Amino acid sequence: MSLTLSPVPALRGTVTVPGDKSISHRAVMLGALAEGTTHITGFLMGEDCLSTISCFRKMGIDIEVSDEEVVVHGAGLHGLKAPTELLYTGNSGTTTRLLCGILAGQPFSSVLNGDASIQKRPMGRIIKPLRLMGADIDGKDGNLCPLTIHPAPLSGIRYELPVASAQLKSAVLLAGLFADGQTTVVEPAASRDHTERMLRGLGAKVETVGNVITLTPPDTLRAVDVEVPGDISSAAYFLVAGLILPDSEIIIRNVGVNPTRTGILDALDAMGADIERLNERGDVEPVCDLRVRSSRLHGTVIGGDIIPRLIDELPVLAVAAAFAEGETVIRDAQELKVKESNRIAAMTTELSRTGADVRETEDGMVICGGKPLHGADFLSYADHRVAMSMAVCALACEGSSSIDDPACVAISYPTFFDTLDSLKNNEASGRRSKL
Ligand SMILES: O=C(O)C1=C[C@@H](OP(=O)(O)O)[C@@H](O)[C@H](O)C1
Numbered sequence: 318m319s320l321t322l323s324p325v326p327a328l329r330g331t332v333t334v335p336g337d338k339s340i341s342h343r344a345v346m347l348g349a350l351a352e353g354t355t356h357i358t359g360f361l362m363g364e365d366c367l368s369t370i371s372c373f374r375k376m377g378i379d380i381e382v383s384d385e386e387v388v389v390h391g392a393g394l395h396g397l398k399a400p401t402e403l404l405y406t407g408n409s410g411t412t413t414r415l416l417c418g419i420l421a422g423q424p425f426s427s428v429l430n431g432d433a434s435i436q437k438r439p440m441g442r443i444i445k446p447l448r449l450m451g452a453d454i455d456g457k458d459g460n461l462c463p464l465t466i467h468p469a470p471l472s473g474i475r476y477e478l479p480v481a482s483a484q485l486k487s488a489v490l491l492a493g494l495f496a497d498g499q500t501t502v503v504e505p506a507a508s509r510d511h512t513e514r515m516l517r518g519l520g521a522k523v524e525t526v527g528n529v530i531t532l533t534p535p536d537t538l539r540a541v542d543v544e545v546p547g548d549i550s551s552a553a554y555f556l557v558a559g560l561i562l563p564d565s566e567i568i569i570r571n572v573g574v575n576p577t578r579t580g581i582l583d584a585l586d587a588m589g590a591d592i593e594r595l596n597e598r599g600d601v602e603p604v605c606d607l608r609v610r611s612s613r614l615h616g617t618v619i620g621g622d623i624i625p626r627l628i629d630e631l632p633v634l635a636v637a638a639a640f641a642e643g644e645t646v647i648r649d650a651q652e653l654k655v656k657e658s659n660r661i662a663a664m665t666t667e668l669s670r671t672g673a674d675v676r677e678t679e680d681g682m683v684i685c686g687g688k689p690l691h692g693a694d695f696l697s698y699a700d701h702r703v704a705m706s707m708a709v710c711a712l713a714c715e716g717s718s719s720i721d722d723p724a725c726v727a728i729s730y731p732t733f734f735d736t737l738d739s740l741k742n743n744e745a746s747g748r749r750s751k752l
């Protein structure tokens with residue numbers, strides 16, 4: 318069922334966003350492989366992370382889910398059991414690719430598959446290095462799901478990643494847990510390093526020198542409780558909405574600001590955004606509160622090494638660019654074509670419906686922003702990030718808009734529209750005092 322959205326003059330108030338998706342996945346996966354019990358607070362109850370829980374339950378891991386926490390009863394590095402059915406990864410690329418790395422090192426066979434979107438996403442990128450390690454893994458046409466994995470001894474390798482992908486890096490490192498000898502990955506640019514941080518926290522030796530990461534296979538991993546910070550990828554929608562809607566001020570509490578994830582803050586800063594970091598804290602994963610105030614944005618160039626640091630935020634950055642004065646160029650972002658949808662094509666098409674001047678390029682988009690945009694009937698392509706980005710856009714357009722499949726936001730942010738509603742109709746305190 319489609320959702321109608323009307324423009325709003327401002328968003329004001331304080332919100333928290335759900336837990337980080339990447340960290341939630343990893344907390345379950347590594348908790349399952351650890352000795353002892355892992356208590357996870359702030360876990361993201363989004364469909365993607367629930368897919369990860371479901372796969373590990375099928376391998377005999379006892380996982381308790383309550384409103385307060387997720388408790389993973391670890392089985393140790395060699396404690397997973399052969400699944401009796403296919404491992405279904407839903408819409409989640411992270412589940413599919415990271416799980417493959419783990420399955421490559423198991424003494425049992427497994428098959429994994431996901432939804433229609435997952436069945437189109439490239440898996441050759443993980444099959445290749447896992448085979449170099451000795452894995453017996455194959456996919457449909459060598460590149461697609463379903464993936465079939467049979468037991469085989471693994472050896473450590475040194476592998477230069479052809480793309481800056483944390484999923485690829487993590488798949489190789491997780492297989493490296495079961496390999497004979499060290500595993501080294503070399504990244505073309507730094508991608509999110511949650512796997513490395515969590516592995517270190519659980520006692521594994523993981524060394525990072527520049528973009529070269531080396532894992533020494535541990536004898537065991539020791540369970541450690543995980544407090545998942547809010548997801549900066551979810552905070553991004555409120556950052557951009559707060560910037561482009563005049564007279565807005567939003568505080569987003571408890572947001573993870575791992576430097577491998579804060580490209581969005583750097584890009585928005587270059588566009589003239591007023592965003593402050595408050596109460597910086599955290600150890601394994603740095604956290605802060607973010608305060609955003611409406612700002613007059615201008616165009617910028619987003620490309621090169623920053624791309625993996627803001628890859629999931631590019632759709633909503635394209636919305637910011639459509640409301641910024643002048644030209645924004647997004648380049649080196651070919652990876653956007655192989656996400657839940659082709660996000661370059663999707664965002665170009667959807668932004669164009671508003672009258673925005675947007676052009677698709679080989680590896681990104683060129684957006685000439687700053688003119689008034691009008692509401693339209695938007696398509697989400699069953700892609701949560703496109704749906705949330707166009708919802709933000711709709712708030713700043715003239716006239717009403719609709720989104721065809723608002724329910725798809727449940728992949729990463731089930732309560733997105735409720736939180737958005739909570740920020741509407743909160744008058745500026747200055748104005749309220751005049752009433
Ligand atoms: O490792 C992760 O948790 C993720 C890595 C990124 O994918 P790639 O590694 O394919 O760039 C990102 O787009 C995804 O949402 C989560």
Ligand SMILES: C=C(OP(=O)(O)O)C(=O)O
Nearest residue numbers: 408409410411629656702
């Ligand atoms: C690309 C994404 O996730 P995944 O690759 O895990 O499906 C995303 O959440 O934007």
